[in-house]
Amino acid sequence: MTARxxxxxxxxxxxxxxxxxxxxxxxxxxxxxxxxxxxxxxxxAERWPQALxxxxxxxxxxxxxxxxxxTVEAAPPVIAAIARERGARNVVxxxxxxxxxxxxxxxxxxxxxxAAVSAGQESEAARVRHRAEAAAAQLGVTGADFVLAxxxxxxxxxxxxxxxxxxxxxxxxxxxxxxxxLLESLEQVGVMLEALHVDPDRATSGAMINFITGxxxxxxxxxxxxxxxxxxxxxxxxxxxxx
Amino acid sequence: MSDAALRTPFPERASAALKDxxxxxxxxxxxxxxxxxxxxxxxxxxQGEALRDQARAIKEATLQRLDAHLDRLxxxxxxxxxxxxxxxxxxEAREIVLRLARDRGVRxxxxxxxxxxxxxxxxxxxxHAGITPIxxxxxxxxxxxxxxxxxxxxxxxxxxxxxxxAELFSRELRGQFPADPEVLxxxxxxxxxxxxxxxxxxxxxANFAVADTGTVVLVTNEGNGRMVTSLxxxxxxxxxxxxxxxxxxxxxxxxxxxxxxxxxxKLSSYTTLVRGPRRAGELxxxxxxxLVLLDNGRSRQIASTLREALYCLRCGACLNVCPVYxxxxxxxxxxxxxxxxxxxxxxxxxxNESVRELAHASxxxxxxxxxxxxxxxxxxxxxxxxxxxxxxxxxxxxxRVVFRAFRRLLMSEPAFRLSARAGRLLQRPFVRGGRLRxxxxxxxxxxxTRDLPPVAARTFRERWKDLR
Amino acid sequence: xATPVRASLMITCLGDVFFPEVGVAMVRxxxxxxxxxxxxxxxxxxxxxxxxxxxxxxxxxxxARTVRLFERAEHVVVPSGSCAWMVKTEYPGLLRHAPALxxxxxxxxxxTYELSQFIVQVLGLGRVESSFVGKVTYHDSCHLLRGLGxxxxxxxxxxxxxxxxxxxxxxxxxxxGFGGSFSVRLPEVSSAILDKKLANxxxxxxxxxxxxDAGCLMQxxxxxxxRGSAVKAVHLAQVLAGEADA
Numbered sequence: 038m039t040a041r042x043x044x045x046x047x048x049x050x051x052x053x054x055x056x057x058x059x060x061x062x063x064x065x066x067x068x069x070x071x072x073x074x075x076x077x078x079x080x081x082a083e084r085w086p087q088a089l090x091x092x093x094x095x096x097x098x099x100x101x102x103x104x105x106x107x108t109v110e111a112a113p114p115v116i117a118a119i120a121r122e123r124g125a126r127n128v129v130x131x132x133x134x135x136x137x138x139x140x141x142x143x144x145x146x147x148x149x150x151x152a153a154v155s156a157g158q159e160s161e162a163a164r165v166r167h168r169a170e171a172a173a174a175q176l177g178v179t180g181a182d183f184v185l186a187x188x189x190x191x192x193x194x195x196x197x198x199x200x201x202x203x204x205x206x207x208x209x210x211x212x213x214x215x216x217x218x219l220l221e222s223l224e225q226v227g228v229m230l231e232a233l234h235v236d237p238d239r240a241t242s243g244a245m246i247n248f249i250t251g252x253x254x255x256x257x258x259x260x261x262x263x264x265x266x267x268x269x270x271x272x273x274x275x276x277x278x279x280x
Numbered sequence: 281m282s283d284a285a286l287r288t289p290f291p292e293r294a295s296a297a298l299k300d301x302x303x304x305x306x307x308x309x310x311x312x313x314x315x316x317x318x319x320x321x322x323x324x325x326x327q328g329e330a331l332r333d334q335a336r337a338i339k340e341a342t343l344q345r346l347d348a349h350l351d352r353l354x355x356x357x358x359x360x361x362x363x364x365x366x367x368x369x370x371x372e373a374r375e376i377v378l379r380l381a382r383d384r385g386v387r388x389x390x391x392x393x394x395x396x397x398x399x400x401x402x403x404x405x406x407x408h409a410g411i412t413p414i415x416x417x418x419x420x421x422x423x424x425x426x427x428x429x430x431x432x433x434x435x436x437x438x439x440x441x442x443x444x445x446a447e448l449f450s451r452e453l454r455g456q457f458p459a460d461p462e463v464l465x466x467x468x469x470x471x472x473x474x475x476x477x478x479x480x481x482x483x484x485x486a487n488f489a490v491a492d493t494g495t496v497v498l499v500t501n502e503g504n505g506r507m508v509t510s511l512x513x514x515x516x517x518x519x520x521x522x523x524x525x526x527x528x529x530x531x532x533x534x535x536x537x538x539x540x541x542x543x544x545x546k547l548s549s550y551t552t553l554v555r556g557p558r559r560a561g562e563l564x565x566x567x568x569x570x571l572v573l574l575d576n577g578r579s580r581q582i583a584s585t586l587r588e589a590l591y592c593l594r595c596g597a598c599l600n601v602c603p604v605y606x607x608x609x610x611x612x613x614x615x616x617x618x619x620x621x622x623x624x625x626x627x628x629x630x631x632n633e634s635v636r637e638l639a640h641a642s643x644x645x646x647x648x649x650x651x652x653x654x655x656x657x658x659x660x661x662x663x664x665x666x667x668x669x670x671x672x673x674x675x676x677x678x679x680r681v682v683f684r685a686f687r688r689l690l691m692s693e694p695a696f697r698l699s700a701r702a703g704r705l706l707q708r709p710f711v712r713g714g715r716l717r718x719x720x721x722x723x724x725x726x727x728x729t730r731d732l733p734p735v736a737a738r739t740f741r742e743r744w745k746d747l748r
Numbered sequence: 749x750a751t752p753v754r755a756s757l758m759i760t761c762l763g764d765v766f767f768p769e770v771g772v773a774m775v776r777x778x779x780x781x782x783x784x785x786x787x788x789x790x791x792x793x794x795x796x797x798x799x800x801x802x803x804x805x806x807x808x809x810x811x812a813r814t815v816r817l818f819e820r821a822e823h824v825v826v827p828s829g830s831c832a833w834m835v836k837t838e839y840p841g842l843l844r845h846a847p848a849l850x851x852x853x854x855x856x857x858x859x860t861y862e863l864s865q866f867i868v869q870v871l872g873l874g875r876v877e878s879s880f881v882g883k884v885t886y887h888d889s890c891h892l893l894r895g896l897g898x899x900x901x902x903x904x905x906x907x908x909x910x911x912x913x914x915x916x917x918x919x920x921x922x923x924x925g926f927g928g929s930f931s932v933r934l935p936e937v938s939s940a941i942l943d944k945k946l947a948n949x950x951x952x953x954x955x956x957x958x959x960x961d962a963g964c965l966m967q968x969x970x971x972x973x974x975r976g977s978a979v980k981a982v983h984l985a986q987v988l989a990g991e992a993d994a
Contacts, residue, residue: 038376041354044366047579048521049347054583061340064529095546159563167563168511172477188546197561201510205503227532230553234493234528242561244360244569245510248551253503256543257419257435259442260310261461266418266469267476268503268550295936603923603941604934641934643927643941644800646894666802675802687798687806690761691813696792700765715973725932729939730970733766740759740768744787747775 067228074232077225078217085216088186089276092219095189096274099251100264104275112213112275113143116178119273120149123209125175132156132198136180136213156198167200177203177269181214183229184274186221190250191274195243204249210269212249215277286614290637297608303439307609310438314600317544318651331537336654338530339522339591343582349491349524350573356494360556362569370400370576377402377483377516380570381411384514386480390472392498392505393417394485395433395594396518396574399616399629402483413483414475416504418468425452431610433596433617434542439609472504482508482566486519487593488534489571492527494555496571499538501549509554515566517554520574522590534593534653541653542595577629585664589624591654598648598658604641613638620648620658624665632668636675639665703735753871754784756821758814758835758860760828761793762962770962773989774827774863780989781871785825788817796834799842800928808842815839815852823870824860827985829892829961832862837895862892863985864901864960874904879990881911885954887945887968888921889961902960902984909987915952919945924959926967942971949979956992957981 067073081088093103104115120128129152133139141151152170171177179199183192191212195201204210220226233240253268264270297303322328342349354364367373381389389406391397391413403424406413415424419436423429426448430436437445446459449467457467484505488497496517498505509515525531539545558565581587599605599619610618615634617625620642627635639662648658669675670683689695710716715731718724726732755778759771778785795810814835818824826832839853867873886906892898899921906914925931925941932938945968949957957972957979959965969981986992 038372039366039368041364041366044368044573044575045347045351047368047575048350048582051579051582052344052346055344055587058344059340061337061344063338063341063526064334064533066527066529099545099549154563156561159561164563168477172473190547195510195562195565196559200562200564201506202564205506205510223532223536227529230528230531237493237555242559244555244557244559244562244565246553246555247506248547248553250545250547250549250551252549253501254549255418255465255502257417257422257437258440258445258461258464259306260313260435260438261442263461263465266465266502266504267416267472267507291934291936294934298936298940603925604937607937607940640801640930641937643890643923643925643930643938645890645923645927647890647921647923650894663800663802666800667804668802670802670804679801680803683798683801683803684806687795687803687810690792690795690798690810693790693792696761703765715970722932725935726970728935729974730942730967731973732970733966735765736768738768740764740771741787741789743768743772747772748787 067231070228070232070235073228077220077228081219081221084221085219088219088221089216091186091221092184092189095186099189101189101251102271102273104273106275106277108279109138109277112138112277113140115275116140116211117144117147117149119209119211120144120176121147123175123271125209126150127152127174128176128178129171129174129203129207130154130178131180131203135199136178140178154198154200171200171202171206174207176209176211177207178211178213179204181212181218183220183226184214184218185223185226186219187223188250190248192226193247193249194241195245195247197242199243201245201247204247205268208265208269209271209273211273211275213275213277216280290612290614290641293612293614294608297612302441303609306439306441307606310435311600311606314543318541318597318600321540321544321546325540328537328540331533332653332655334533335537336591338525338533339654342525343522343587343590346521346524346582349526350521353489353491353494353524356491357556357571360494362494362556362571365570365572367572368575373400373518373572373574373576374402374405376572377518378405378409380514380516381406381481382409384480386411386514388412388414388475388479389481389483390414390416390475390479390508390512391420392482392484392500392508393420393436394483394518395616396485396520397483398430399576400518400574402518414472414479416472416475416508417502418465421468421472422448425449429611431618432599433594433619435596439611476507476511479512481514481516482512484508484515484517486517486523487538488531489519489524490528490531491524496554497531498552498554499548500552503550505552506550509552509566510564513566514568514570515554515557516570516572518572518574521578537653538593538595541593541597541651581628586624586628586661588656588661589621589628591656592621592625593653595653597651597653601647601651603643603645603647613641621656624658624661627665632665632672633674635665636669639669697741700735700739704737707734752782752784754786754822755825755866756818756823757785757787758791758794758818758824758826758831759787760826760831760962762966763827766966767962767983769991770827770983770985773983773991774825774985776991777985777989778825781867781873781876783871788821791817794831794834796830797928799834799838804842811839811842811853812846812849815843815849815856818856819852821859823866824856825863825866826860827863827960827962827983829862829889829896829898830963832860833891833895835860862896862898862960864905865896865898867905868901875908876905876988878909878988879911880909880987880992882956883913883915883954884956884958884987885915885917885949885952886920887917887924887957887959887964889959889964890923892960893921902958905984905988906958912987915954917952918948924964924967926963928963931967942967946971946975946977950977954979956987958984958987960984
C-alpha cells in the first residue's frame, strides 16, 4: 500500500501540470445552511398541500401505495389492515419515540407479533435478537425524516431506535410521516443535507441516510421489471394530517 | 476477458458477436428500451440540460484540486472512525482487501455491484485466498454463476435470455425453475438473503464520496447495496479517485441526472449515504468501515488528453446509443469497461497499446457525447487516441504508410486527378450494372456486402469547364 | 439590383470522383437561386480521413492547403455535412501552431456552409421550386446533425417542394455505419449497422432516401443496390434541382 503523502503528491504533481484549464466552479453552497434550512421549512409550512399532492403522484408513479389518516392514532389500524392483506404475522418497528406514536398495542390486538426497537439498548445480545426479529418480520414500520415530492422519495436517517433494516428486510415497508417532513425539490434536499452535516453528531445518531424511491426493483433479466429483489416488494406511505 | 480470448483480434470477436442470434436480439431490445427511457425522462425535465452543464463543471473543478479534496475526504472518513487505504495499483488494492479479510477471519464476503472491483479482478484474488465472494446484484449474480464477465456497465447480464438464466439457476441452485423473471428474481432473493445475513464482510464500490462530510454514496435499485453496508461486520468500499466530489450541494446535482441517464428513473430505488462505521447508538451497521482509494492509472490522465474521461459517472448511457456497442455487445470489447467510454477507460487503465484495435471501434457518430450526463467529448478523445497510436508508432506500419501516401495524393491536384483516371481504368473488370462489385484487397471489404459507385466517367472537375 | 451572392464550391473528394452529378445539380440549383458559383481549381479533399484516423500532422498540411485555396471565397458551399464540419470545427485547431494560418482557418470557418444551411441561412430561403415528385425519407448524417446542429433545414427545404411527400425515417438520427475508414476497418460491423438503417428506410415506403453527405450516400446507396431495393439514395441537391432521376 502506498503512503498517503506519496499518493497525494503524485496527484498534486499531475494537477499542477494543468494550470490554465477552463474555469469551472462547484455547486453554490448556502453560506448559512441552518438558516437556509429554516427558510425552507417555513416555505413548506405554507406549501405543504401542493408538496403532498405532488409527492402522492410521484410516489404512486414508482409503485408506492399512499394512505392518508386524520390523526396519528388512526395510523395503526391502517398498518394492521396492510399486514392482514399481505398475510404478515410479524412486524418490526422503530422505537415509538422515533415514530412519534406506538403502533404495537393496536397491532398486537390484531394478533400480530410486534418487535419494537428500543433506543438505548445496543448490547451484543440486543443486536443478535434484533437481527433475528428483523429477518423474521414481513412488515416494517418506520417514520421518514424527509419526504421528497419531486421524486416520490422517503429519506430515512439511521440511528438509535431507528435501525436500517426495518425498511429493508421485510417484504412490506410502511413509513408514517406528517407535513413537517415534506420537501419539494432535490435542491432543497441538498440544503437539508448541508445543514445536517454542519454538526452531524448533533443532528443524527446514525451513520447512514437512505433515500427510498419505491420498492426494490431490477430489470436485469431481459429488461423485465420485477420488484422485491432484495429489499421490500411494497412500500406504503401513511400521511398524518394533524400537524 | 481472458488473455487467450484477447489474442483473438478484435474484428474476429466482433464478427462472432454479430453471428450470435440471441445476443443480437437481446442487445436490440435492451438498448432500445434504455434509449427510450432516457429520452422520455429528459424530455419531461427542462432543467436537465443546465444540470448536465453544471455536473460537468463540478467534475472539472474537482479535478483541478483533486488532491485537496481527497485529502479532506480522508480526514473526514478517519474522523468518523473509518480507515482509508491508498492503492496506487490494482495489485495494491487487491492486497489491501485480502489482508483485511485474512486478518479479520473473513470467510464469505457479499458484494454490491462495483465496476472498480471488476477492474482489479478482486473476486479471483479472494477465491484464490479461500474467501468466497458472492455477487448480490442480480445481474452480477447471474454472471458469477455463469463464470462470465459483465457485458454492460449497469446491466451486466443484458446478453442473457430468461431461458438461459432459468437453465443456469436450475443447474447451479439445483431446482427446476421456469423462464419467468418474477420467479427467477424470487429465487435469487431467497438464495441471497441467507448470504447477506451470514456474510463477514460487505464489499461495494462508490458512486460518489463527499469530501466535506466523509460520506460514501451508493446508487442502487435492488437493496443489496443497503444490505451489504448494514449487515456484515466489516464494510469495504473500493473507489476510483475521480469519484470524490466536494459537497452535498454538488451531490444533489449528480443525483438529479444520474438515474435519468442510466435507466430513465428520476432517482434509483435506493441512494445510500454511508458516513463511516455504525455509530454508538446503532443496533445495526458494520463495526469497521474501510475506504480503498484506487488510482490504477487515473492520475496519469489528469494532465493528458483523456482527462475528461475522469468525469465519467458510469451510467452506461453511451453504450446504449453506440451503433457499435448495439451490434456487438460488451464482451467483444474484451475489457472490463465496454462501449465508447470503455475504450477511453481501457486506454487510461492499461495504456494506449491496449486499444490499438479498439480505438477504431467507432464510426465517430457522436451519439455518445449527445447523451453523456457530463458531456464527455468521447469522439474527440477517440481521435486523440488515434493520434497517439500514430505518434507512438503503435498503429500498424502498413497503415501509416498508406495514410502518408494518401496525404501526398491530396497535396497535389495533378496526382489526385491522375488517381481518378487510374481508378477509372483499373475498375473496368469490376463494373456490373453501373456499380462496382467484387473488388480485391482493401476495397473487397466494402464490396463483400455493399456496392460501390464507380469512379465517374467524368469527375466533377472535368465537367466544370462545361458548367463554367 | 443587389449584388449577387457569390459562392465557391468545395466539391469534396468523394463528390468529385463518385458523385459529380451531385455537384452539377448543386451548381444548377444555386444558379437558379441567383448565386454566382465558382470552383477554385486545385482543390482535392478537406483532409478529414487523415484527421479521423489520427494523422494530424498530415491533416494539418491538407488543411493549410485548403485554407489558402479558398482564401478569396466569399462563401464556401459544401454538399457534405462532414466536410463542412471538418472545415468549420477542426481546421482552426489543426493549424493552431501557425497564427496566420489559424486566423485564415477561422475566417474560412465563418464563410463555410453546408448546402442546406447556405440556402436557408445565407440566401434566406425557406422554399425551393423543384419538379421532383415522390415520397422521400431523410437520413440525418451524424456530422451535420451533431457536429453542426442541423436537422431542420434539409427537412424544411424538402417539405417546401410541392411534389415531395416527406416521410419521417424511424431512427433517422442513427448512424448509417459509414464512419469513413471504419467502413473498411470493421466492414462487418459497418454492414450490420447499415442493415438496420436500410430496414427502416424500406419500411417507410419512400422511393428516394435523401441525405446531405456523400459518405452516407455511398454507404446507404451501396447497400440499397446490393439488396436490389427499389429505393434510390440521392443527395438533397438532386431533389431540389429536380435531378433526382438523373
